[in-house]
Amino acid sequence: MRYVGDHRRQTHSRIVESASYGLRQNGAEGLSVVELMKLAGLTHGGFYNHFESRAALVGEAIAFAMDQTAERWKKLANRKANEDRFGTLIADYLSSRHRDNPRQGCALPALAADVARSSPREQRALASKLEKMIDILVELLPAEGPQQARQIATSTIATMVGSIVLSRAVGAGKLSDDILDAGRMTVCGRTHKRQRRTAKAMSCDKP
Template sequence: MKVTRAQAEQNRERILDSAAQLFRERGVDGVGLNELMQAAGLTRGGFYGHFESKEDLVAQAARRALAGNVAQRRRMADKGLASWVRTYLSDAHCLRVGDGCGLTALAADAARGGEAMQAVFGEGVENFVTALQALMPGTTDAERRTQALARVATLVGALLLARAVADEGQSRELREAAIDAVLAGTG
């Protein structure tokens, strides 16, 4: 049975959604094509009709994951920096690897990835910095950007480390220290 153009696009979207979640949960190398296609409700045979390679899928799935983060940041910005930071470093976000921050979940994969993945990741970092820059105190854009860069590094690093340790107390301690550091001097 021939698949319609509309159905093919729906299948592609399901693959991207599944990949964005699975790659965040288990890393790029932790997910095989068979498993990925099965999670999307499809067979492996259809993969190459949608993507040139796994690397192509990885870059597009990372873009999908990071785009979802942009929408979440916009919603949180209205609540103010303190609320936003506490939500980002909350217990719930720490536990929600599969649908949480793509920067934190995919950082190691991007560092080892190809140029396309690193370009997508760079865009994600820039989007995060831009979102925080708007919330930073300061008299110049350059000053606010520097503050935002430091806070992005602190937030992503703290969440990455908090997820990597087995001790819940240590995880919470890392996140609480980061909250204090990020909010220091922001009024």
């Protein structure tokens, strides 16, 4: 019956979305199957009707979280003039809002270290979505050749993720804010130098 199929898909999606928020808040190793199902308001008895393993759910939850970030980037970029898009994304990512809200933030600072010690399936899920995030930044660097743009985009994400990880690790305060500021200055300064744009065009002011 169609209702049964639709209900199953909706339940599956709800489990993935709830797990995604929970994993970003607690880490990839911080929640058991029982706890992950409880986040969706379900018992663990039906888990294997939807997923073949915990790794399968974690992989889907990571993909969901990274898709959320990619969609946010696209929406932010579409609201700005071409020359302001790159800086806008950097400022939004390296913000106190993002630092203080891991549950709905990017999966990379919250989960990358855990995934590095997890199954190949989870690692492939993260790598696939990371490639797409890199592609989004590449599109914002039209003045660069493809290879150079990809290098800039990859190093930008690496710098931003590291900055968020450290800013969270030291707790909210001056040092945490200084880390975010340094991340913005590093990324935007590097990109400005390479692209030879005006400081205003490549500004990464706090949002």
